[in-house]
Amino acid sequence: MMTEKNTIPYKIYLEEHEIPTQWYNMRADMKNKPAPILNPGTLQPMTAEELGHVFCDELVKQELDDTTPYFDIPQEIQDFYKMYRPSPLVRAYCLEKALDTPAKIYYKFEGNNTSGSHKLNSAIAQAYYAKKQGLKGVTTETGAGQWGTALSMACAYLGLDCQVYMVKCSYEQKPFRREVMRTYGASVTPSPSNTTNVGRKILAEFPGTTGSLGCAISEAVEAATTQEGYRYVLGSVLSQVLLHQSIIGLETKAALDKYGIQPDMIIGCAGGGSNLGGLIAPFMGEKLRGEKDYRIIAVEPASCPSFTRGKYAYDFCDTGMVCPLAKMYTLGSGFIPSPNHAGGLRFHGMSTVLSQLYHDKLMEATSVEQTAVFEAATKFARTEGILPAPESSHAIKVAMDEALKCKETGEEKTILFGLTGTGYFDLVAYEKFNNGEMDDYIPTDADLEKGFAGLPKVE
Ligand SMILES: *Cc1c(COP(=O)(O)O)cnc(C)c1O
Secondary structure: OOOOOOOOOOEEOOOHHHOOOEEEOHHHHOOOOOOOOEOOOOOOEOOHHHHHOOOOHHHHHHHHOOOOOEEEOOHHHHHHHHHHOOOOEEEOHHHHHHHOOOOEEEEEEOOOOOOOEOOHHHHHHHHHHHHHOOOOEEEEEEOOOHHHHHHHHHHHHHOOEEEEEEEHHHHHHOHHHHHHHHHOOOEEEEEOOOOOHHHHHHHHHOOOOOOOHHHHHHHHHHHHHOOOOEEEOOOOOOHHHHHHHHHHHHHHHHHHHHOOOOOOEEEEEOOOOHHHHHHHHHHHHHHHOOOOOOEEEEEEEOOOOHHHHOEEEEEEOOOOOOOOEEEEEEOOOOOOOOOOOOHHHOOOOOOHHHHHHHHOOOOEEEEEOHHHHHHHHHHHHHHHOOOEOHHHHHHHHHHHHHHHHHHHHOOOOEEEEEEOEEOOOOHHHHHHHHOOOOOOOOOOHHHHHHHHHOOOOOO
């Protein structure tokens, strides 16, 4: 074991031929499988045929497969990955020094591509399967814009049409994100819009609404199912997305193994759960098979606390209630979080896979407040140089807290966290923080009860 300082480089890179060629499906090693997604009409598990109206066939197979541990990554996707992967695994020597901690901190940096986040890992996979099926295009929603950007890049590469429903407040607040998507050839519609039935219905009921992710999902699904040759794709939450994102964890593990390093804890932010599910995948696999043990921590915003204050129940994934029901930790599909600045963490629910793992106490969750997150982001930017996305900064905050605990106890723990993206499009949020104008709204129990009241009665 090389434990001496400086024997570990600042960045551990993999050679091109060391990039994993298979994705890993954690569900195969789970004793308690995630609960099946249900048809909202019949309350029966969704069949492949039903899902095939909305999603690409190959992705439906991946979505429903709880038993196959490894899926080959098609060569075309491997080739695309090589344009921006392997992503660096960084030893945060500068941050360790600034914190004066004996802890060893590593982060996997996924912001090294134009979309600025990990979302490209699944975008290229989903676009590839759509193309292979001979489709004309795909529809999707985007909140903060990272997913829409990633998907536009992937669709441009493969020559597919890309229609993005962008939550109206982001569409107006983030014109630059919108223009990146349009530059890659996507059409971007502010949601709710009057181009769909569900959009018109929501507009009639809530005139002046600035939209939500759940509402944009409903519109994108309707757009996919009413146009010939189109399917809907989703950037998080689904089990297929966690499968594609396992590339993050597999690369991390391969890099750490080169130096005989084993993390004591793995920390990631959780919006819909895809980056965290991807980062922990091979480590959780070892834990599930009883080979090794790790502390795994999901970090969510105190303003949208699905794990820490949500209910484990069947719920809708969208506001229009057209999507299947998923059993997950949820705040209720009617819950609209206060407008915090981590757009990617504002979904009311959570991946069914992570929900089951959390329910089985195989992982922990914690929530953090916005101002503290930006304090950590600023400290990180000033020491490690990277301007982090607000979403990623939730993980930074908890990694720093854990490193400071090590300072008190003198323990040399190894901390690994996921740095999911960069914050160049979040400078309005940084401006608020720098001006001392950021608030820390936390929903009251009464606010949450309103969301829970709308949960469907299933069991
Ligand atoms: C979308 C996003 C997230 C949250 O989504 P998950 O599916 O929970 O990973 C986190 N960080 C960034 C930068 C994102 O774009």
